[in-house]
Amino acid sequence: MNGFLATLGLAAMLLTGALGAPVAAQQPFAAAATVNGQAITNFQVQQRALFFGLLRAPGADTESATQALIDETLQNQAARAAGIALTEEELDEGMVEFAGRANLSPDQFIAALAQGGVEPETFRDFVRNGMLWRSYVQQRFGPVSRPSDAEIDRKLARGGAPGVRVLLSEIALPLTPETAGEVQALAQRLSDTITTQAGFEAAARQYSRSNTAQRGGRLDWLDLSNMAPPIAEQVLTLAPGQVSDPVNLGSFIGLFILRDLDENAPTPPAGLSIDYAEYLIPGGRTPQALEQASRLRARVDVCDDLYGVAREDRAPEGTLRRETRPVSEIPADLRQELAKLDAGEASMLLAGNGYLRFVMLCGRDANASEDAFRTLGQQLLNQRLTSYSDGYLEELRADAVITR
Structure with a gap:
């Protein structure tokens, strides 16, 4: 805790020099901005800038702190209009979680902030505002943000x-x-x-x-x-x-x-495997072989179609080969071509031993664990919620009456 307090003390001295003179010349409880008629005071701006500075977080200046408070006011207004509220127990849990990031209890965290001039209510408001907005975003956008199992499987195959x-x-x-x-x-x-x-x-x-x-x-x-x-x-x-x-x-x-x-x-x-097929066409990269490969491409949509082509054309044994191999075991030239393909796509670049190699990607298999599946699903959900959150906040700004 001593290291955290030392950091707070140094940041407080720096911020007092940076913020003290301009704020002192203002009425502390006069409005620095209004959002749809709701005032944000100079005191709130000063406190937020000081709070961010003590945490060594971005936005520890008057302009950034004002904008952060404007956004949070818009978010709170939207949340409350939707009937969202926090109980005291929920707020306490949020404060415990936040203070725990510094290995402190809420009381210890508040006491440390007080040494830097930050009021307890500033900390409480910051935590409350974030929790209200998260609840609102989850309620409004959660149902349309949750990825399907198929989407998670595809993403796991890609990474x-x-x-x-x-x-x-x-x-x-x-x-x-x-x-x-x-x-x-x-x-x-x-x-x-x-x-x-x-x-x-x-x-x-x-x-x-x-x-x-x-x-x-x-x-x-x-x-x-x-x-x-x-x-x-x-x-x-x-x-x-x-x-x-x-x-x-x-x-x-x-x-x-x-x-x-x-x-x-x-x-x-780790463990990604590639399912692919190769169909050998005699002639190497001759015009005739390339033309035959183009006709083959028009006849197939997925790898399984190649079996039917081989039967219809009475292709010699060994013409069609299908394998599933770990990425690390695939030859470099073939690996590079497969890296560029999606399932059902084909390449006609490779040749060797007198043959043009028609290469088709059948699929990728991640062999992912249940934990990896669950973790990636949560990541995708969080990414989509963040995107919806940012977009909706832009709408709220555009529709609001904001004075500064």
Whole structure:
């Protein structure tokens, strides 16, 4: 507790110097603002700024404290209009929970705040306001925010824990023994000379043989942990707008430009497995094989359809292969293609041993525990409630009569 009190004392001295002179010149119980006719006093603003400062929280200035109190007044008005109220026991529980974050009882917490000049009612109002708004949001938006089991399953397959995802554009240059030197030279030249997103997209339309070529190589967000490790390692060294060195994955060479990076995205859970199918088409990347792959794409919607195609075409044994494997055990070139696909989507980039490999993603299996399922469900619910809360507060501000 001594460390917490020392922090409060230092913050109080700093805030007294910062806030004391302007507030002293004002009438403490005059209105700093009104919200739909309800006054917020200068004293409340001073107290809130001091309270935030002692907690080392953002908003410990007069302007921010005023805006926070305006928002809370709007929230309280909405909650009370909906008939929501707190009992003394519920408020006490809220204060116990908040003070417990500093390993203090409410009485100890209030005493510590008092040393910094914060009144007990300021603490009580802050806790009460937050609890009222949470209750209102849960009552109003809870029923439409709760995710279904199917949504949680899909999200678990994509990931549930904080991680990294990237927004890339790609150029994929297929490799064969006959063209290896020429393709490697082209990849290096493109890497050395492309300096803009527009230049990269033009090169992708001209040279890339991936499904993304016609849209300039643009990919949707990809989980870094799903990508082939050689590509992930390259991407992490890039700043937005930079082009990677050529990445040789055996069946093709890839170039990538980083468009954006999100370090707070979900990442696939441990144990993620990929269910995929490969249909081998003779001829490698010849025009005839590519045309046959395009016709195959038109005949199938899901992986199970490939079995019917193999029977109808009397395909030789080994033409169709379907496997479910952990991500870590999938070869780098195949792993990279699967990372870009959703269930039912296909790639016609890969080739080898004289065959074009028609690759289709059948599904992802997270094998998640019950605890992981429940935890992610709560996270999704909280995210949606926050979104609804923020949006509705904007509506309340737009409709309110606020003077300052």
